[in-house]
Amino acid sequence: MKKARSFDFMAMFQEARKTALERTKIEDNNDKDGKSKPGQNIKTQDRLKKNSFSESQSGSQAANLVADSAGNAELAENSDEDIGPPLPPGFKPISTATSKGNSPSAQQLKSSASKSNSSDSEDDSDIGPPLPPGFVPLGDSGSQNTGGQKSSERAPEDNSSGNVKLTHLADEDQDDMDGEDEDPAEDEDENPLNKIPSSHEIVLEHGHKTISALALDPSGARLVTGSFDFDVKLWDFAGMDASVKSFRSLRPCECHQIKGLEYSITGDTLLVISGNAQAKIIDRDGFEVMECVKGDQYLVDQASTKGHTASLNSGCWNPKLREEFLTCSNDCTLRLWDINKQQKHKNIIKTKTVGGRKTVPTACTYSNDGRYIVAGCNDGSIQLWDHSKHSFVNVAMQNKHAHGSQSDITCLRFSYDGTTLASRSGDQTLKLWDLRKFQQPLGTASGLKNYFPMTDCLFSPDDRLLVTGISLDKNETEGKIVFLDRQSLKVVKEMHVSNSSTVRILWHPRLNQMVVGCGDGSAKLYYDPQKSHRGAMLCVIKKERKVKQAEIMAAQNIITPYALPMFRQGRPTSTRKQEEKVRKDPVKSHRPDLPVIGPGTGGRVGAKGATLSQYVAQQIASRKADPYEKDPRGAILRHAKEAAENPYWVDPAYKKTQPTPMFQLPDTDDDEKKDDDDQGPLWKKKKTT
Numbered sequence: 001m002k003k004a005r006s007f008d009f010m011a012m013f014q015e016a017r018k019t020a021l022e023r024t025k026i027e028d029n030n031d032k033d034g035k036s037k038p039g040q041n042i043k044t045q046d047r048l049k050k051n052s053f054s055e056s057q058s059g060s061q062a063a064n065l066v067a068d069s070a071g072n073a074e075l076a077e078n079s080d081e082d083i084g085p086p087l088p089p090g091f092k093p094i095s096t097a098t099s100k101g102n103s104p105s106a107q108q109l110k111s112s113a114s115k116s117n118s119s120d121s122e123d124d125s126d127i128g129p130p131l132p133p134g135f136v137p138l139g140d141s142g143s144q145n146t147g148g149q150k151s152s153e154r155a156p157e158d159n160s161s162g163n164v165k166l167t168h169l170a171d172e173d174q175d176d177m178d179g180e181d182e183d184p185a186e187d188e189d190e191n192p193l194n195k196i197p198s199s200h201e202i203v204l205e206h207g208h209k210t211i212s213a214l215a216l217d218p219s220g221a222r223l224v225t226g227s228f229d230f231d232v233k234l235w236d237f238a239g240m241d242a243s244v245k246s247f248r249s250l251r252p253c254e255c256h257q258i259k260g261l262e263y264s265i266t267g268d269t270l271l272v273i274s275g276n277a278q279a280k281i282i283d284r285d286g287f288e289v290m291e292c293v294k295g296d297q298y299l300v301d302q303a304s305t306k307g308h309t310a311s312l313n314s315g316c317w318n319p320k321l322r323e324e325f326l327t328c329s330n331d332c333t334l335r336l337w338d339i340n341k342q343q344k345h346k347n348i349i350k351t352k353t354v355g356g357r358k359t360v361p362t363a364c365t366y367s368n369d370g371r372y373i374v375a376g377c378n379d380g381s382i383q384l385w386d387h388s389k390h391s392f393v394n395v396a397m398q399n400k401h402a403h404g405s406q407s408d409i410t411c412l413r414f415s416y417d418g419t420t421l422a423s424r425s426g427d428q429t430l431k432l433w434d435l436r437k438f439q440q441p442l443g444t445a446s447g448l449k450n451y452f453p454m455t456d457c458l459f460s461p462d463d464r465l466l467v468t469g470i471s472l473d474k475n476e477t478e479g480k481i482v483f484l485d486r487q488s489l490k491v492v493k494e495m496h497v498s499n500s501s502t503v504r505i506l507w508h509p510r511l512n513q514m515v516v517g518c519g520d521g522s523a524k525l526y527y528d529p530q531k532s533h534r535g536a537m538l539c540v541i542k543k544e545r546k547v548k549q550a551e552i553m554a555a556q557n558i559i560t561p562y563a564l565p566m567f568r569q570g571r572p573t574s575t576r577k578q579e580e581k582v583r584k585d586p587v588k589s590h591r592p593d594l595p596v597i598g599p600g601t602g603g604r605v606g607a608k609g610a611t612l613s614q615y616v617a618q619q620i621a622s623r624k625a626d627p628y629e630k631d632p633r634g635a636i637l638r639h640a641k642e643a644a645e646n647p648y649w650v651d652p653a654y655k656k657t658q659p660t661p662m663f664q665l666p667d668t669d670d671d672e673k674k675d676d677d678d679q680g681p682l683w684k685k686k687k688t689t
Contacts, residue, residue: 215261334348
């Protein structure tokens, strides 16, 4: 391949024009003297070759300039008419050759053609202006010796300059040799373990329970931590000082454990995954933007519900669509949501086992290009769906036996190159998978304890290491994170973090800083001043702010002796008298309400209680038992004697107008005998006919 050289045309033109003018001036001086001195011409040619970049096209120009010395007189005649660089040796202007008949001979044309062909053959591989004499293109080791020989053969008078050029080439070779000596240091820099930011440490105190969620925004300006204590804390590196305190603490999901936090690709919103069935979206300041709807728990078909019906396990944003995010739940479904549509999920995915039964997805993620949706289930299977098909009935790829059948998959992460998937499981293993050959793992690392349902694993920014956390048993006190080689999955480094388990890990590629969430409620931030940028380095250099003391100034009393009495203020008296005066004022002293005297005022009941319910309760409890409570007839007739003796209400009103009552008198014994033959009323008698 021919490579074009970059050069400045205007600089070349000015240099060529300057050289031509100098050469024309020298030739005019020689013509005036009548003779040209060979030694003087050679010195002039040497100087021209040093100053001119256009005429230094290999050492062969010296012979051409000597051969052209015979035509200097003819060129001097046309020096006043010609402007610009001189013509090549053996060529003359067309007008001069035609008018005067001084055409070049065939032998001269043949020699010039042969010379031009040889020079063309040497520079066939180069495009652009020729290199200075003695310099050769990089990588042409064979042409270096050839060019050096030709320059020494054609221009023996330039041996001094040739020696300098050879010395320059030797210096370059010496630099190459020095570069070879520095290779071991470069190899040390290329060691991925040297890129781990572990020299400095900052402790962020969140609380006393396990850090279950971590998130850094894409720019690395803010850190968010979530814990089992239901709280979410926001940390701003640019606004913190050496005290390292969060600027906001909130509880977005009431009394539900925080299981996941993730910033959107633009960094303006934050996805909150908690133990309830509704995911939330909050902005950078902690204010709620959206809350997913909850589904109907009494419907069997999950596709008929508008949202999740059980607690969430994981969630993440789409890396290509800023409005879409994914959640998975214990209701055996994954749901796609649109931030602009809060009433219903966008799509639903159902996870199935080998036998076609339901299985719970415990971890989910997108591929780096957003093409695949990946879910890890509690039966140890990993399932992938193609997002571009918009139909999630059938899986695109799956491995039903990726991990142990009774182990939850706690984390799924894609490498930065997008070809490898890492899975962390509760069976104490970490595995690598190639999507092009998904049935067999690329490697397996075992013996990595994992007792938390959200233990992380991730790739280093250069994709050469894998990092994961280790859980501790009851009597262990050495919490650590391990670094594994991507090719062999062997542990290449262990870093002690705290005295508790390590659960969550972040390694920001832009900041080159690591954040580790521990089981004791603290988040450890690691950085290196030589390898890290911004982030924690912005706050550690600031001094801790001093607590501002509140300064109270006493109000100045304005004495107005001629003011009206209603506006006049008395002169300040002693403190005791002033306090006594304020104490008597119910407004200034904030005196509580005094006990109510009498039946009550202002909605308050007096003697029998402070509220109506207390009054009614006291009345019911303190009343005497009523003997007629179960005998309503006796309760009415108890007033009959008094009403007969003292008719006050009814009889006086009708005494004058009331007719005489005519009632049937009671029967005597004689009448009873007569009535025995009586058969009763006529309408009750039986008809005989």
